[in-house]
Amino acid sequence: MGEQVNLAQILQQLTQALNAINGGNAEKQHSELFATINTQIAEFSYDSETDRTFATWFERYGPYIERDGQNLPDEMKVRLLIGKLGSQEYVRYTEGILPQKPTQISFKDTVTNLGKLFCGTKSxxxxxxxxxxxxxxxxxxxxxxxxxxxxxxxxxxxxxxxxxxxxxxxxxxxxxxxxxxxxxxxxxxxxxxxxxxxxxxxxxxxxCRTVLSLRSSAAALSRPIGPNTNSISVKPQRTTERSRRPLSRGQSRSPTRSNSTQSRTHQGSRPTPPSPCRWCNQMHWMSECSKRPPGAKWSRRGPVEKHCRVGNNYARGDNIQKRGSMSVLSVDGDTDSWLTLDCLINARPVSLTIDTGSRITIIQTQLWEKIGKPPLSTGKSQGKSYSGHKFELTGSFNCDVTYAGVTIKLQCYVSPDGVLNLFGLPWIRAFESKLRRPIATTLEFAIAPPVLATCSAPTSADELTALLKREFPIAFSPGLGHCNKMKAHLYLQSGAQPVFCRARPVPHGAREAVDAELDRLLEIGAIKQIDYSQWAAPIVAVKKKSGEIRVCIDFSTGLNDRLELNRHPLPRPEDIFSAIRGASIFSQIDFKDAYLQVELDEPSKHLVGLNTHRGLFQYQRLPFGVKSAPSIFQKLMDELIAGLPGVFVYLDDFVVASANHQDHCSTLRKFFGRLQEWGLRVRLSKCKFMCEQLKFLGHIVSADGIRPDPARSAAIESMPAPTNAQTLRSLLGAINYYSRFVKQMREIRTPLDELLKKDVSWHWGTRPTTRLRYGKADSPIGAAFDTLRPGQANHSRSGREQRRNWRNHFPHLQQRK
Known part of the structure; x- marks a missing residue:
């Protein structure tokens, strides 16, 4: 009997131990399942305007919790769901369910509450x-x-x-x-x-009938009741002495107005003038005033000049100031055609609407917060628009305002109401006084008044650079530009499947430079770190001429093969060189991280994942290496320079060519004005202004025309004589660069091309016709533009003289039999 009791106790202990083991395994399985599902669900961010509601989000990610995690306890499901709420969404939810806590509500009720709280607001x-x-x-x-x-x-x-x-x-x-x-x-x-x-x-x-009936009844009740009530339509007009004097009985100014005039006066009573007398400030007609100066009908001077509004106020002109006036022009309508001005407030770039009728400069609360919330003066006041609408003024602050290189300390008001950000009259007068020119004008520089024209023709590159930096500070400011006119879109081929590539190892010698470049791209907002992406390509570290490391994505691993190619054409260099004909002054503009100044739209950002040794990143801007990027950027640049004569662009290589200093300066100011308007920025250290010649698209461009780049000529001069067909192909590829400058290039190449044919034995120099004759880059054969045949070389020299020059320059490549 005792043995049976001991056996029962042993069985009970074994059962408890087994349950403990199974329970521990279950908890471990739940934890692993929780972690797996958590990595597959994206964070929820609510935006009612774009229909990013909880219902839409849960429709996509709900099955991960309800089906894949059906074995999870209800409490873990709630924690998983709450953990995926954004910071703002979590605060709203926790405040909405008070006094309860999120963990006290079941999973089903949590889903219901979130659906009601973060639902669509559109009817x-x-x-x-x-x-x-x-x-x-x-x-x-x-x-x-x-x-x-x-x-x-x-x-x-x-x-x-x-x-x-x-x-x-x-x-x-x-x-x-x-x-x-x-x-x-x-x-x-x-x-x-x-x-x-x-x-x-x-x-x-x-x-509608009911509303209109109520509206009519309310209008009738608002009208005053009385036997002598008249309706008068008042129009703005200048009231004169003649129009205010009463008419005698039976007298009229015109047959059509006699009845109306008599109806406004009472017979047997003398009316009171609408305003005090100009001469004595008393309520009587001026023609009957005893203090009226003799012999002067509208004299502005007299013994009581202190009462004369004309003599004391209008004669002073600009000295008139309406103390305490807060009048602001604010109208509803199309504001696209309004003048705007880009300036710096406390070193922060802002864009304000120019309003010469506003007696104060005023900004919205959102812009005040954007510039760092400078301290406001205590006490609130009210402003008044020209329409009579009153709005609240939170306060004012003194700030340093910079425009066109001039900084002035001025006062700015802040309003929480929906008024425009206005550049008011006090600021306009302050800057026009400093700059000695108008800043609120719709005139182009080409037709501007003389005061503008005299300021726009510097004679040296340093003066022009200083002028452009003063007038367009945002275009030269540090940091990455951001095009505000368009977002780039990448088109996927129909049925394209995502490609995810593993990260490639980074050489130890380049790791520090790659990390620094990734940190720089993160800082300027070109990329951001992400946790999950269906598309990912490995990085390629490319060393630039300057020695810097450029981090590119190797999109040849999959994305480029699945993209539709943008068909916008690139300009032909020949067309650009032909259009430059006749110019004598040149400037070259270099963009700062050109492609990265163009933002990608949201669908395209998901395609440009970047897999690195530091994890996953995602490009927010148009990256190098995408096969559609050149055409997308070229299309944007063509739209940028549209209507600007003398401005040419090939991808991110800009050149401005003009015939004289005046036109060149005017074109540059228009171009930089458009750059600043579009939010683009340049790299001043690589810009060249007012040059007589410069390097563009591998050629030297000057007033004399176009000639080869001496650097390429030096490379060809150092090449040895070819020894086989492969080295001959390399040589022909190099000298093909000179085809536009050498009239007999086809004749020169013919015997050399014969050596490249099959079944032809290699015999260099065995025939007189194989003598290689080509010209040096800085030789006289560098031709100018032909004004009669655009884009062609001027072959005024004889073929014999050209061949003599070639033999003199490259004797080591000529071998006679």
Whole structure:
């Protein structure tokens, strides 16, 4: 009996030990499953404007938790879901469920609460209205646009009846003048949708009648009641003494106005003038004033000049100041045509709208925060627009304002209301006084007043550089530029599958330089670190001429083969050289990280993953190495220089060519003005201004024309005589560069090309016709542009003289029999 009891106890202990082991294994499995699912789910970021709602996010990532993690405890599912909320979304959720905590709510209820909190804010009518407004963007293919239309129509639930179509057209056509009526109709349509009922067009019409009836009743109650009430339409006009004097009985100024004049006066009573007398400031007619100067009908001087508004105020001109005035011009309308001015406030670049009618300079709270929240003066006040609208002024601050190289300490006001960021009259006067020229003008430099023309023709490169830096500080400022006119889009081929490549090892000698370049790209915002990407390519460290390391992506590993090639053509060098003909002054502009100044759109950013020894990164800007990048950038540059004569670009190589200093300076100012407007920046250390000659596209360009680059000639001169067909091909490839400068190049190449044919034995120098004759880069055969035949060389020298020059320059390549 005792043995049976001991056996039962042993079995119980074994069972408990086995359960403990299984429980430990289960917890370990749950932890591993939790970690696996956590790496597969992206963070949730809420944006109602772009329909990035929780429902959309959970539709994509919910199955990872509900299906793959179905064995996880409910508490771990909640922790997994809450952990994927963004910082702002987490704060909103935790505040919304107070006094409860996230861990006290079940997984099902958590999903429900998040769906209600982060849902779409657009009504069904707005979604339908936006669906009818869709248009294909330039970067979209017809197939991509069709997918967008399909998704938009499905979201807008386009199963419309005839009544709903009528209601949609009716509400879309109601303007802002009947905003209250439009809001009532939208509310009725949304209520019908929520109830599952169909809106009736007749119900909307009846609601409109009700609103219009109430509006008429309210207008009638607002009018004063009385037997002598008259309605007078007042127009702005100058009131004179003659128009204010009363008319005697039966007198009229014109037959058509006598009745109206008599209706505004009471018989038997003398009217009071609308304003005090100019001469004594008393309430009587000026013609009856005893202090009126004799013999002067509108004299502005007299014994009581202190009361004369004309003599004391208007005569002073600019000395008039309305103390404490906060008038600001603020109108609704198309602001694209308004003048804007780029300046620096406390060394922060800003763009303000020029308003010569605003008596203060005012910025919105958002811009005030962007420039570092400088301390504001205590006490709030109010501003007033010309339309009479009053708005709140949070305060003002004194700041250092820099424009055109001039820095002035000025006062700026801040308003939380939706006013424009205005560059007011006090700031305009301050800078025009310092610069001695107008800054608020719509004139181009070519037709500007003489005061502008005299400031725009420097005679040296240093003066021109200083002028451009003063007028366009943002274009020369440090940091990476950001094109604000477009975003680059990469088109995938139909059915393309993602390619993910492993990181390549970095040589120890280049690791430090690669890390420094990655840190630089991170700092300027060209790349960002990510945790997951379907596309990834390895990096390639390329050493530039300057010795710096350029980190490129080897897109030949997969992405380039799956991209559609952008078909925008690159310009032909011959066309550029022909257009430069006649210029005598040249400037060369160098962009700072040219391609990286163009941002990629969101779909394209997911394609340019970068796999490195430091983990995954993603390009935010257009990278080098993408096969579509040159055409995309060339198209942008062609749009940039459109309408600017004398400006030529081949990818990121710019040249400005002009016939004289005046035109050259004017063109450069227009070009840099457009650069600053587009948000692009240049590298001043590599820019060259006002040169007589410069190197462009591998040639030397000057007023005399185009000639070969001496560096290439030196390389050819040092080449030995060819010894076989392979070395001959290398030599022919090198001298082919001179084909545009040598008229007889075809005759020279013919015997040499014969040696490259099959079944031809190699005999260099066995025939007199194999003497190689070509010219040196700085020899006289460097031809100028022919004004009669654009783009061709001027072969004025005889063939015998040219051949004599070639033999003299390269005797070691000529072997006679």
């Amino acid at each position: 069904l009518f707005v979604r339908r209205f936006e669906a009818f407004q869709l248009t294909k963007a330039d970067h979209q293919s017809p197939i991509e646009f069709a997918d967008q239309v399909n998704a938009s129509c499905e979201t807008a639930k386009m199963e419309l009846s005839k009544e709903e179509v009528k209601a949609l057209i009716f509400v879309s056509g109601i303007g802002d003048a009947d905003r209250d009526l439009r809001e009532r109709c939208l509310r009725l349509m949304e209520e019908a949708h929520l109830k599952g009922a169909q809106i009736r067009f007749a119900a909307l019409v009846e609601e």
